[in-house]
Amino acid sequence: MTDSLTIAACSRRRFWEDVRNLIFDLDRIENAPKECEEIDKIVDLTPSSRILDVGCGVGRHSIAFAQMGYEVVGVDMISYHIEEARNVTRRMGLPVSFIHGDIADLPVKEDVGFDLACNLYRSLGYEDALEHDYKVLRKIHSMLSGGGWLILELIDPDDFYGNEVRTSEAVVSGTVFKEKITVDTCVENYELTITKVDEPDIIYTATHRLFSWQKIREMLEHCGFSVERLERQSLIFKPKGSRKIVVIATKT
Secondary structure: OEEEEEOOOOOHHHHHHHHHHHHOOHHHHHHHHHHHHHHHHHOOOOOOOEEEEEOOOOOHHHHHHHHOOOEEEEEEOOHHHHHHHHHHHHHHOOOOEEEEOOHHHOOOOOOOOEEEEEEOOOOOOOOOOHHHHHHHHHHHHHHEEEEEEEEEEEEOHHHHOOOOEEEEEEEEOOEEEEEEEEEEOOEEEEEEEEEOOOOOEEEEEEEEEOOOHHHHHHHHHHOOEEEEEEEOOOOOOOOOOOOEEEEEEEEO
């Protein structure tokens, strides 16, 4: 017996609980401080700088930045992630603020003065309408101080040319995760089969937008950013899975 669900139709909390140990594995958790150190070398921050972690997940980058002494606010629309992040920072005694909600719709006043916004591990392209991605970028722009930085990480669709179907398998704590990704132009069709001992298989499916570097540059400039640097093979983040596009932009 198999339980087939679309991610949009099922409980988002259920999906993210099921994939927590796959998505936020030990390597990703351990790499976060190194990634934050690399970002710190690129952007012009001071000891009093404020950082906005958009799509913060379980808080791996928020925690690393806070340990470096920065004031950090993390935002994520998955309540399960925010609960875990709050529990971890509470145990560590770190003063990180976490907000549950969609960054595009948060009732925050304009120009709250963040010096850096990070949107890592691809948080764009999940909602049906492209306008939602523009709303996210405009909201981030409004929350940055003048000249503030944005670090944006995305999947590189060019990485799939000639290899439009990919499969992978991982076993985590006895649970088998089988992923199948099919890419057509800039649309990713994702299928994840989860197999646990003595339980029915669960199959999750979803469709995501991917962005060419030309498209993301156009979107950022439309929302008031100036693209300073674009890395198609990131020097900041060690690739895991598909190759990433990392965009470094400033608020104009």
